[in-house]
Amino acid sequence: xxxxxxxxxxxxxxxxxxxxxxxxxxxxxxxxxxxxxxxxxxxxxxxxxxxxxxxxxxxxxxxxxxxxxxxxxxxxxxxxxxxxxxxxxxxxxxxxxxxxxxxxxxxxxxxxxxxxxxx
Amino acid sequence: xxxxxxxxxxxxxxxxxxxxxxxxxxxxxxxxxxxxxxxxxxxxxxxxxxxxxxxxxxxxxxxxxxxxxxxxxxxxxxxxxxxxxxxxxxxxxxxxxxxxxxxxxxxxxxxxx
Numbered sequence: 001x002x003x004x005x006x007x008x009x010x011x012x013x014x015x016x017x018x019x020x021x022x023x024x025x026x027x028x029x030x031x032x033x034x035x036x037x038x039x040x041x042x043x044x045x046x047x048x049x050x051x052x053x054x055x056x057x058x059x060x061x062x063x064x065x066x067x068x069x070x071x072x073x074x075x076x077x078x079x080x081x082x083x084x085x086x087x088x089x090x091x092x093x094x095x096x097x098x099x100x101x102x103x104x105x106x107x108x109x110x111x112x113x114x115x116x117x118x119x
Numbered sequence: 120x121x122x123x124x125x126x127x128x129x130x131x132x133x134x135x136x137x138x139x140x141x142x143x144x145x146x147x148x149x150x151x152x153x154x155x156x157x158x159x160x161x162x163x164x165x166x167x168x169x170x171x172x173x174x175x176x177x178x179x180x181x182x183x184x185x186x187x188x189x190x191x192x193x194x195x196x197x198x199x200x201x202x203x204x205x206x207x208x209x210x211x212x213x214x215x216x217x218x219x220x221x222x223x224x225x226x227x228x229x230x231x232x
Contacts (some may be wrong), residue, residue, distance in 0.1 A: 004162070033219055042209065042224040043163075056218040091162055105151045105170040105213070108220065110162035 002026065004111035006092050012117045013082055021077045021114045025094030030072050033108060035091040043091065049075060050097065082118045089113040121146045121214040125223035132200045132230050140195040140226045142210030152193040153211040153220065154184055163209060169193060180204070200230045 005024045013019050025032050034046040045059040049069045060066070064082075069075040079086055093108035122145045132138045144150055151170055155163040167178025174186045184195045195208060207227050211220040 035222075040224075043222040045219050045221070048218045093163075105168060107153060107165040107168060109165070110155075112160070112162045 004092055004094050004109055006090075006111040006114050008114060009112065010115045010117075012119065014119050015084060016081055018078065018080045019082055019116065021079075021090050021092075021116070023075045023077070023092030023094075023111060025073065025075070025092070026096075026109055028072075029094035029096050029109070031095040031097035031106075031108075032069060032075050033093045033095070034067060034075070034077050035093065037089040037091055037113070039088075046077070046090075079116075082116075084118050087116055087118045089115050121150075121212050121217055121221045123210050123212050123221055123223040125208075125210055125226045127226050128224075129227045129229065132228070134202050134230050134232055135199050138197050138200045138204070138228065138230070140208050140210075140228060142193045142195065142223060143191050144193060144210075144212040145191065146212060146214040148214050148216070150193075151213045152184070152186060153213070154178065154182070154193075154195050155209045155211065155222075157207040157209065157225070159206075166195070166208075200228075202230050202232055204228060205230045 007022045032049040035043040037043050047067050048056040052069045064080045067077045091113045093110045095106045095108045124143045153168045154166040157163045166182050167176050169176045169186045177183045182197050186193050207225045209225045210223040213220045
């Protein structure tokens with residue numbers, strides 16, 4: 001079956017521009033996560049969606065970062081006024097978590113990521 | 120708080136030899152522990168997880184991991200390494216009350232022919 005997909009796979013932008021990154025989760029997965037992976041570092045949690053609500057936004061590094069999700073499907077991560085330190089691979093993951101129940105031990109299924117380069 | 124440490128940036132092993140990739144964790148409650156693998160230019164793939172029960176967990180591609188509560192460790196192991204196992208390995212932990220996983224920094228495994 002189809003896995004998690006992300007687009008674009010690569011994005012090069014100039015400092016100060018806005019970018020939108022898209023994630024299509026596995027059908028039926030209600031939980032969706034965004035992570036950032038900087039070169040040589042681990043994954044940094046950004047935001048978690050359960051359905052179309054975001055109960056945990058604690059990882060968003062600044063108010064330039066925002067995300068939304070349409071129902072239990074597509075999510076977009078928007079970075080406004082990009083800075084060079086935003087350069088990283090942005091990973092999306094989804095998980096079969098039921099609404100109202102936190103399934104702590106369900107594995108997350110990751111997309112291939114979007115490599116963002118801010119010049 | 121929940122945290123994970125992977126003390127080795129890189130592990131080098133000869134093909135056919137056993138491998139171990141180390142992971143230690145810190146949580147306030149009972150941990151749920153995971154290992155993921157990342158091949159170049161690809162997302163993370165799930166290998167195995169520990170929830171409860173047997174301390175030795177078996178996963179994909181012949182990998183296994185041993186949960187040790189007293190040492191707060193969850194080391195990844197494989198009896199005989201393959202060149203194709205060369206990749207970046209991440210350990211992750213989740214404590215009840217947290218909405219997501221906390222990942223370690225990753226360990227690069229290089230298996231030489």
